[in-house]
Amino acid sequence: MGIADTIRRTFVPIHREGYPFIxxxxxxxxxxxxxxxxxxxxxxxxxxxxxxxxxxPERVTPVDDRLVISPADGVVSAVGPAVAxxxxxxxxxxxxxxxxxxxxxxxxxxxxxVRGRISRIEYRAGSFLxxxxxxxxxxxxxxxxxxxxxxxxxxxxQVAGLVARRIVCWVEAGNNTAVGERFGLIRFxxxxxxxxxxxxxVRVSVGQxxxxxxxxxxxxxxxxGVPLVRVS
Numbered sequence: 001m002g003i004a005d006t007i008r009r010t011f012v013p014i015h016r017e018g019y020p021f022i023x024x025x026x027x028x029x030x031x032x033x034x035x036x037x038x039x040x041x042x043x044x045x046x047x048x049x050x051x052x053x054x055x056x057p058e059r060v061t062p063v064d065d066r067l068v069i070s071p072a073d074g075v076v077s078a079v080g081p082a083v084a085x086x087x088x089x090x091x092x093x094x095x096x097x098x099x100x101x102x103x104x105x106x107x108x109x110x111x112x113x114v115r116g117r118i119s120r121i122e123y124r125a126g127s128f129l130x131x132x133x134x135x136x137x138x139x140x141x142x143x144x145x146x147x148x149x150x151x152x153x154x155x156x157x158q159v160a161g162l163v164a165r166r167i168v169c170w171v172e173a174g175n176n177t178a179v180g181e182r183f184g185l186i187r188f189x190x191x192x193x194x195x196x197x198x199x200x201x202v203r204v205s206v207g208q209x210x211x212x213x214x215x216x217x218x219x220x221x222x223x224x225g226v227p228l229v230r231v232s
Contacts, residue, residue, distance in 0.1 A: 013055070013056045013057070013058075014051060014054050014055060014056060017054060017168060017185060021050050021054070022047065022050050022051055022054065025043065025046055025047040025050045026047050028043055029043030029044055029046070029047050049104075052105070054108075055107055056107070056109050056182075057107065059111070059180060059211070059212065059213030059214050060213075060214060061111075061179055061180030061213045061214060062179075062214070062216060063179060065114075065115065065149070065150045065151065065220075066151075066219055066220045066221045067179075067216050067218075067219055067220075068098075068113045068114055068154070068194065068196060068200060068216065068217050068218035068219065068220070069111070069112075069113050069114070069179055069180055069212075069213060069214065069215065069216060069217065070100055070111075070113065070204075070210035070211060070212050070213070070214070070215040070216075070217050071100065071110050071111050071112065071113045071156055071192045071194060071212060072100045072102050072106070072107075072108070072109075072110050072111070072191075072192040072210070072212045073100075073102060073106045073107040073108075073109075073210065073211055073212045074100045074101045074102040074103065074106045074191070074209070074210060074212075075100070075101050075103075075207065075208070075209055075210070076098065076099065076100055076101075076204045076205065076206055076207065076208045076209075076210055076217070077099045077100065077101040077191060077206065078097060078098070078099035078193075078206065079096075079097070079098050079099075079202055079204065079205065079206055080096070080097060081094040081095070081096060081097070081198075082094060082095065082096075082097035082193075082195070083095070084097075084144075084155045084157075084195040085122075085124070085142065085144055085155075085157060087122040087124060087144060088120060088122060088144045088146050088155045088157075088195070089120060089146065090146065090153055090155055090195060094198070095155070095195040095196060095197065095198065096195070096196045096197070096198055096200050096202060096218070097193055097194065097195050097196075098193070098194045098196070098202060098204065098217050098218060099191055099192070099193045099194075100191060100192050100194075100210050100212075100217075101190075101191040102186070102190055102191060102192070107212065108185045108186055108187065108190070109182055109185050109212065110156075110158060110182070110183055110184045110185055110186070110192055110212070111180050111181060111182055111183065111212050111213040112147065112156070112177040112178065112179055112180065112181045112183055113147075113154065113156060113179065113194050113217070114147055114149040114150075114151070114154050114179055115147075115149060115150070115176075115177060115178050115179045116147040116148045116149035116150065116154070116176070116177065117147070117148045117174070117175070117176050117177075118145055118146070118147055118148075118171055118172070118173055118174065118175045118176070118177055119146050119147070119148050119153075119173065119174075120144075120145070120146040120173055121143070121144070121145050121146075121169065121171070121172065121173045122143070122144050123142070123143045123144075123167070123169075124141065124142050124143075124144075125141055140159050140160050141159075141160040141167065142157050142158060142159045142160065142167070143157070143158045143167045143169050143184070144156065144157040144158070145157075145169075145171070145183070147177065151197065151199070151200070151220040151221075152197040152199070153197070154194065154195065154196055154197075155193075155194070155195035156183075156192065156193070156194055156195075157192065157193040157194075157195070158184060158186050158190065158192055159186075159190055159191045159192065159193060160186060160190055166186070166187040167184070167186050167190075168184050168185050168186070168187070169183060169184040170182070170183055170184055171183045171184070180213040180214075194217065194218075196218055197220075199220060200218040200219065200220055201218060201219050201220075202217065202218050203216050203217060203218055203219055204216075204217045204218075
């Protein structure tokens, strides 16, 4: 391993969305130093956490149209049949849903689970229930995308959580997206639901840890061969 690789693995890039928050935490920490050394250390820890929260590591994404890749880092909290939110226009029938829950220590960059054209983006205001609850999918604030993939329409829904108060989405309807491509984030603890056609075979279980942009969560067309990969 060369020096460049060592530096890249040690110092994980920080996404630009985090710069204002990190600066704010750091400024408050410096003010606290005037009043209390104890409070200064608390502020320093919180600033370090903020830097950690906004990390944006490179990921090696399998490139194979048969594979569905995890859209987020976290724990698989739900797997099974479910009806996609009405605003996505995916019909009233059941689809296969895989949910990935992100806690406040997870990397919160969200990535496209499949490649294709983004045909729809819909935002809905809502509650801020614990994102691990099943009803959070229908009652919480959310932002949904529909990706027209080679294997049919796939819904991807960013769901706000108990602490989360801001959903960020960088893409627009009509854009094309590559699998593993960054499309948004959620502050500060939340989940992402993926709604798949029933022809998909789920490859993860509840409780399993998923890595966004890398972990295969489902597969189309039976057994897949060894896929190509790309760094994203």
